[in-house]
Amino acid sequence: MTSLNGATVLVTGANGGIGTEFVRQALVRGAAKVYASARHPRAWGDDRIVPLTLDVTDPASIQAAAESAADVTVLINNAGASPASASLLTLPDEDIRSIMETNFFGPLNLARAFAPVLKGQEAAAMVNIHSLLSWYATAGVYSVSKAALWSATNALRLELAPEGVQVLGVHVGWVDTAMAAHTADAKLPPAVLVTRVFDGLEAGDHEVLADEASINIKAGLGAGIEELYPQLKAL
Template sequence: MTSLNNAIVLVTGANGGIGTEFVREALARGAAKVYATARNPRTWDDKRVVPLTLDVTDPASIRAAVDAAPDVTVLINNAGASPATASLLTLPEQDIRSTMETNFFGPLNLARAFASVLKGQEATAMVNIHSLLSWYATAGVYSVSKAALWSATNALRLDLAPEGVHVLGVHLGWVDTAMAVHTTDPKLPPAVLVSRVFDALEAGDHEVLADEASALIKAGLSAGIDELYPQLKSL
């Protein structure tokens, strides 16, 4: 179990709707300091928040973040990119590589870089934000990148558990942020999502199914490919 009380938290993608809520809720739960990272960090009205420049696709930027934040106890890999859902057969290769750099290699490289920091302290944790699309390949390269991150999270959990680092993976559907303005499907409020994530972290859980849609998709994995993708039956 990892308490947020007196924790030192680093949040990637802190300028976005979910990232901002992670910062706010960590402070509400007693975090002593929150590194709020982004490519262009903004100012905050709480002295416990430390704005920090971080580009998760840039190894030098990651190394600089480790140097600037050597006391982190909770790493939250929240930053991500949501590209066009074009077919993998037609999407430009550069777009595929760019998405993988942000959604897979970014969190993985942050985990590798901060592993020594987390292993050196007590009650430390890593939180990786996946998606229900980790299990449902209808969003092209986004699904591919999140599936890769989900698998990496499982592997990292096995690597870090003996070192006392708790790893939590989070699956979610639509969240009511700017990224979801185009859809009328049900959306989870960011505050509800983050509350569920931190509740799970403090309870020692390994996985969060943040909404009903995520639970339904995971339950459907055992039904077989034809059931998960009914469009195949019509071909």
């Protein structure tokens, strides 16, 4: 288990709705410092928050962040991107590569860069934000990217657990942010998501299923492909 009291936290994608909530709640739970990272970081008006320029698709930017934030105890890989089209067959190559760079290689490269930092801390953790679409392929390349991140999280957990680093994977459906503005489906408030993530972190969990949809999808994985994707039965 990892306490946030006195922790030094780095949040990627801190300018977004979920990222902002991670910054806010980390401080509420006693974090001593929060690096709020983004490609174009904003001012926060709080001395405990350190704006940090970080492009998760740029290895040089990641390395610079690891060097300037060498006191991090909790890394939160929150930054993500969603394509305009889900199709693996028609989406341009550059768009597919861009999504994979942001949603998979970005968090993986951050994990690689910050692993030596985290290993040196007394209580350290890494949080990776997946999606229920890690298990449900209806979002095409987005699902592929999140499935890859989920698998990487499992592998990183096995490598880092002996080093005393907690690795927490988070699955969630729609969250009420700009990325989900196009849908009228039920959405989890960012504050509820972050509360559940931090509760899981402090409880020592390996995985958080943040909403009912994620719980249901995971429960259905063993039922068979046609049960998971009923549209196949019609064919």
